Amino acid sequence: MVNKIVLEYLRVNRGNYKIEDLKKKILASGHSQKDIEDALTQLNTQGQGNAPGVNATINKINQTNIPLEQKAPQQKPKNQPMVGQSPKKSKKWLWITLSLILVLLILGGGAIWWFWDKILTLF
Numbered sequence: 001m002v003n004k005i006v007l008e009y010l011r012v013n014r015g016n017y018k019i020e021d022l023k024k025k026i027l028a029s030g031h032s033q034k035d036i037e038d039a040l041t042q043l044n045t046q047g048q049g050n051a052p053g054v055n056a057t058i059n060k061i062n063q064t065n066i067p068l069e070q071k072a073p074q075q076k077p078k079n080q081p082m083v084g085q086s087p088k089k090s091k092k093w094l095w096i097t098l099s100l101i102l103v104l105l106i107l108g109g110g111a112i113w114w115f116w117d118k119i120l121t122l123f
Contacts (some may be wrong), residue, residue: 006031007039014043 006026013022051098112119 002038002042003031003035006035007042010036010039011043 009026010019019040026036037081065090
């Protein structure tokens, strides 16, 4: 008799993944090679037929204990902030620093303009 979990898993995923990868995952989850062969034989004899509905497929996928995809190793982004610092926080401090420098330049320029006559008398 065909294992229904293996059959549904292969039916749903065979168009999206390589059969070899699906076989490895099924074997790793504890099912036998015979279960896989029986399910593939039944799928091949059934042909395409009517595709199951989306809700039925999702429910059957949720009932299986076979993981659908492996997590890919995460790559570090190129502009990674320093350890313990979020990207938003580092950008925030950059804007604060640049704004402070601009304010100081404006205030310094204003002070020089205001006291220009006194500065010239010093020389």
